[in-house]
Amino acid sequence: MADRLLFPPTTFADICQRGWDAPDFVYVSGDAYVDHPSFGAAVIVRTLEAAGYHVAVLAQPNWKNTNDFKRFGRPNYGFLVSSGVIDSMVNHYTAAKRRRSSDVYTPGGRAARRPDRAVNVYCRLIREAYGDIPIAIGGVEASLRRFAHYDYWDDAVRPSILVDSGADLLMFGMGERTILVTADWMSRGAPAWECAKMRGVCFLSPAAMRGSREIPSYEDCVKSKKKYGEAFLVQYNEQDPIRGHAISQRHGDSYVVQTVPDMPLSREELDHSYTLPYQRTWHPDYDALGGVPAIEEVQFSIAHTRGCFGSCSFCAITFLQGRIVTTRSHESVIDEAKAITQMPNFKGYIHDVGGPTANFRRAACDKQLKVGTCAGRQCLFPKPCPNMVVDHTDYIKLLREVRALPKVKKVFVRSGLRYDYIMADKSDAFLRELCQYHVSGQLKVAPEHVSPKVLAVMGKPGRDVYDAFCEKYKRINQELGKEQYLVPYLISSHPGSDLSAAIELAEYLRDINHQPEQVQDFYPTPGTLSTCMFYTGFDPRTGKPVYIPRSPEEKAMQRALLQFRRPQNFDLVRKALRQAHREDLIGTGRECLVPPEGVKTAHEYAQIRRERKEREERREMRESRAPKSSARSDTHPAAKSRTASAYGKNNAKPTSRPAQRNRSAQKTGGVNRKPR
Numbered sequence: 001m002a003d004r005l006l007f008p009p010t011t012f013a014d015i016c017q018r019g020w021d022a023p024d025f026v027y028v029s030g031d032a033y034v035d036h037p038s039f040g041a042a043v044i045v046r047t048l049e050a051a052g053y054h055v056a057v058l059a060q061p062n063w064k065n066t067n068d069f070k071r072f073g074r075p076n077y078g079f080l081v082s083s084g085v086i087d088s089m090v091n092h093y094t095a096a097k098r099r100r101s102s103d104v105y106t107p108g109g110r111a112a113r114r115p116d117r118a119v120n121v122y123c124r125l126i127r128e129a130y131g132d133i134p135i136a137i138g139g140v141e142a143s144l145r146r147f148a149h150y151d152y153w154d155d156a157v158r159p160s161i162l163v164d165s166g167a168d169l170l171m172f173g174m175g176e177r178t179i180l181v182t183a184d185w186m187s188r189g190a191p192a193w194e195c196a197k198m199r200g201v202c203f204l205s206p207a208a209m210r211g212s213r214e215i216p217s218y219e220d221c222v223k224s225k226k227k228y229g230e231a232f233l234v235q236y237n238e239q240d241p242i243r244g245h246a247i248s249q250r251h252g253d254s255y256v257v258q259t260v261p262d263m264p265l266s267r268e269e270l271d272h273s274y275t276l277p278y279q280r281t282w283h284p285d286y287d288a289l290g291g292v293p294a295i296e297e298v299q300f301s302i303a304h305t306r307g308c309f310g311s312c313s314f315c316a317i318t319f320l321q322g323r324i325v326t327t328r329s330h331e332s333v334i335d336e337a338k339a340i341t342q343m344p345n346f347k348g349y350i351h352d353v354g355g356p357t358a359n360f361r362r363a364a365c366d367k368q369l370k371v372g373t374c375a376g377r378q379c380l381f382p383k384p385c386p387n388m389v390v391d392h393t394d395y396i397k398l399l400r401e402v403r404a405l406p407k408v409k410k411v412f413v414r415s416g417l418r419y420d421y422i423m424a425d426k427s428d429a430f431l432r433e434l435c436q437y438h439v440s441g442q443l444k445v446a447p448e449h450v451s452p453k454v455l456a457v458m459g460k461p462g463r464d465v466y467d468a469f470c471e472k473y474k475r476i477n478q479e480l481g482k483e484q485y486l487v488p489y490l491i492s493s494h495p496g497s498d499l500s501a502a503i504e505l506a507e508y509l510r511d512i513n514h515q516p517e518q519v520q521d522f523y524p525t526p527g528t529l530s531t532c533m534f535y536t537g538f539d540p541r542t543g544k545p546v547y548i549p550r551s552p553e554e555k556a557m558q559r560a561l562l563q564f565r566r567p568q569n570f571d572l573v574r575k576a577l578r579q580a581h582r583e584d585l586i587g588t589g590r591e592c593l594v595p596p597e598g599v600k601t602a603h604e605y606a607q608i609r610r611e612r613k614e615r616e617e618r619r620e621m622r623e624s625r626a627p628k629s630s631a632r633s634d635t636h637p638a639a640k641s642r643t644a645s646a647y648g649k650n651n652a653k654p655t656s657r658p659a660q661r662n663r664s665a666q667k668t669g670g671v672n673r674k675p676r
Contacts, residue, residue: 023056030114031084031105046276066129082139083118095521107289123165138171144527148218150535170202200262208248217250229540242372271332305355316527341407354415392430457496502558
């Protein structure tokens, strides 16, 4: 068992052992405590400790009463509250609003160890226990709900979580610098107006902040989707630490004020954060329960970068880490890798050297560091910006240094890679190095969709870019003599995706002979552009309407289309195809997605297709052997009649098809290149 003194205190006995009368702060978390830099609670607690504060951790308290919240007594300065690594509602419910049966952030993977809307519940209990003691909230749930926001689970617009929770201050984004300013403010008992001088916080004010951008009120957002879209667009465009402005939004008789986002940490500050004494494992309290499953994904992984300029519509990184990329020094990454190799359960494999986007190792352009990111423009969509600096040289060097360390057998890259950024690089050096040393047989990439209209809404590159990447990946693997696969990550039912778009994606999967084992339905979580579109039905940037698949039945059909080979999906797929007037894809032909009614099992369907294929091969063999002079032309009426009869209704012989369709599981990136 690990030494408890190496971890932050979690019991009253722990603080007594340290000789404290009371902690300065109590950090309340919806997650079990894992002392690893991938977990926000550990970063905040260790940062405060390094600044000399005494911090106790109250992880996953019982929310049925106030007893756990009184465990350490009244803290000297106040409470810090977070729901955990992810929003508590996302933690509890699937995209279909079904209750999840497990929780990887809880000891033993058990579910239901935190309440719904955990930040609100925890703050209410703290108020019940200690009255007006200062409370600061932070983390993903607080950051993404800082203004009036659409809540998918209520299917309604909710007020700012600062109003809902009754907290005094909200910290958003990456918090190492903000937490120290906040701790100083709380320790001095300073007045609320001082918050206006701080970056990266939200507070309540009786009036709009001078010089701020005032957006439509909470009440207006509830009444009008147009006003909601206007409010979101201002929030989206002002999340920049250099050119951004403060934002004010009225809620009843007061205003929620967001100050300008904090600047990204400098390389030196980021390096320092990773030198803090993390134990890289769960707290000993959880040993008897089997530990915390979430550590398995990150225990032997290294984050070398923060921020992302990809700006995907369905991603909330803009509101959390921002669009300006910052990175750690090589020395910092190497030191962490060396520490990993000394862990007793290390087997020689570094699971990842990545981040939000693994192959972003610098800001998109030098201009970003001087005047900020461009408002209303994206770095990679619809085409890469000509000012963008595309360079993988430093990342290649970093990976080489890590894999050269003693005890390291293999270094993988499992974080997301922007393939459009790879394709914008004039050199193949990175992709070649990646294929040769850092892929474990399968490389997961995220085209998300293939329909142009859906990709445009997502802010993702066109299919032609992905196809070109597949070709290059295939070629390089062939040159290296490696048999490696591409596994595409796809989203169903995203705004903009109607049945015709879903069918287009299904046909693409048919052509590359790939069936996803899992399908991710679009999940309208707070803080994303896609969620704004889902709620309002239009793109707030253009005002143009966007198709939204809302009904559970249509979502189920779109999901089934991505897994059309599964017999349990046959009925739904047939229904979708008929609604879209694509009955030509029902049958036993090569182009068909599902068999006609009456075929119930995959084995039966496969047998029918085999028999059909054998008939075709025998017919083609007979025709190839027959003398040309005696061969009957297929244009002859009798031949036409026989052909139609042989193939059956809705199964007419294809008039054209590729000479040979690649039926591998996208082996070495091989796909049918002809767009449908």
